[in-house]
Amino acid sequence: MVRAKLCGLGTEADVHAAVDAGADAVGFVTDVDVDTPREVAPERAATLADAVPPFVTTVAVTIPDSVAAAVEVADRVHPDAIQIHGEFGPEDVRVIRERAGVDVIVALGADETARASELEGVADALLVDSLTDEDAGGTGETHDWERTRELRESLSTPLVLAGGLTPENVREAVETVDPFAVDVASGVERDDEPGRKNHDALAAFVREARAAVETAPAAEGI
Numbered sequence: 001m002v003r004a005k006l007c008g009l010g011t012e013a014d015v016h017a018a019v020d021a022g023a024d025a026v027g028f029v030t031d032v033d034v035d036t037p038r039e040v041a042p043e044r045a046a047t048l049a050d051a052v053p054p055f056v057t058t059v060a061v062t063i064p065d066s067v068a069a070a071v072e073v074a075d076r077v078h079p080d081a082i083q084i085h086g087e088f089g090p091e092d093v094r095v096i097r098e099r100a101g102v103d104v105i106v107a108l109g110a111d112e113t114a115r116a117s118e119l120e121g122v123a124d125a126l127l128v129d130s131l132t133d134e135d136a137g138g139t140g141e142t143h144d145w146e147r148t149r150e151l152r153e154s155l156s157t158p159l160v161l162a163g164g165l166t167p168e169n170v171r172e173a174v175e176t177v178d179p180f181a182v183d184v185a186s187g188v189e190r191d192d193e194p195g196r197k198n199h200d201a202l203a204a205f206v207r208e209a210r211a212a213v214e215t216a217p218a219a220e221g222i
């Protein structure tokens with residue numbers, strides 16, 4: 001069954017709603033040098049992560065400008081995993097894993113197939129997103145899912161599908177790409193308050209993702 005990460009949470013109420021919705025992972029956007037309504041300070045991310053019960057993975061989502069900055073975010077937030085955006089290579093990821101002592105999810109663009117191969121077996125997961133020129137996510141834009149399916153088939157590292165997912169399109173996205181997990185930020189937000197979550201949309205997103213008919217070999221015949 002596909003897993004769901006609900007990302008960009010900024011309040012305790014949104015954290016509880018995400019957990020109640022059945023999230024497998026929750027994300028806190030912190031230390032990103034871009035303009036986004038989802039950013040929280042590392043200390044706030046740590047407080048929110050503290051409110052997450054066992055069996056739900058906490059993820060610090062960040063755009064660090066160095067390996068040391070990535071480790072510092074992990075040290076300040078104490079997440080279960082860190083999601084790094086930026087031009088990090090396999091050796092960087094190895095060092096971050098070792099120094100931070102947490103799983104490392106590397107965000108990359110859907111066309112970065114060579115980089116994905118380099119990071120295969122080094123990163124704990126690869127998150128394929130529709131990134132901006134600054135390597136940021138949260139764009140609300142989808143990408144070519146057929147291509148991402150081909151990438152997924154070429155990798156054994158878990159692939160997380162992100163970028164423009166919503167309760168309305170996530171079922172088709174899962175059926176097309178067959179990812180390990182899906183990730184959403186802007187597609188489950190309130191219209192009247194950017195950055196805050198629509199709690200009905202959080203529940204609908206998880207429900208729709210899990211309603212998808214999956215086609216991965218591991219799921220066949222079960």
Ligand SMILES: O=C(O)c1ccccc1N[C@@H]1O[C@H](COP(=O)(O)O)[C@@H](O)[C@H]1O
Nearest residue numbers: 007036137138139140163164184185186
């Ligand atoms: O959400 C953000 O604003 C953000 C900023 C900087 C780096 C990553 C960010 N978010 C990540 O992007 C995905 C996809 O976002 P969306 O669903 O297209 O809005 C999100 O889940 C985060 O992992």
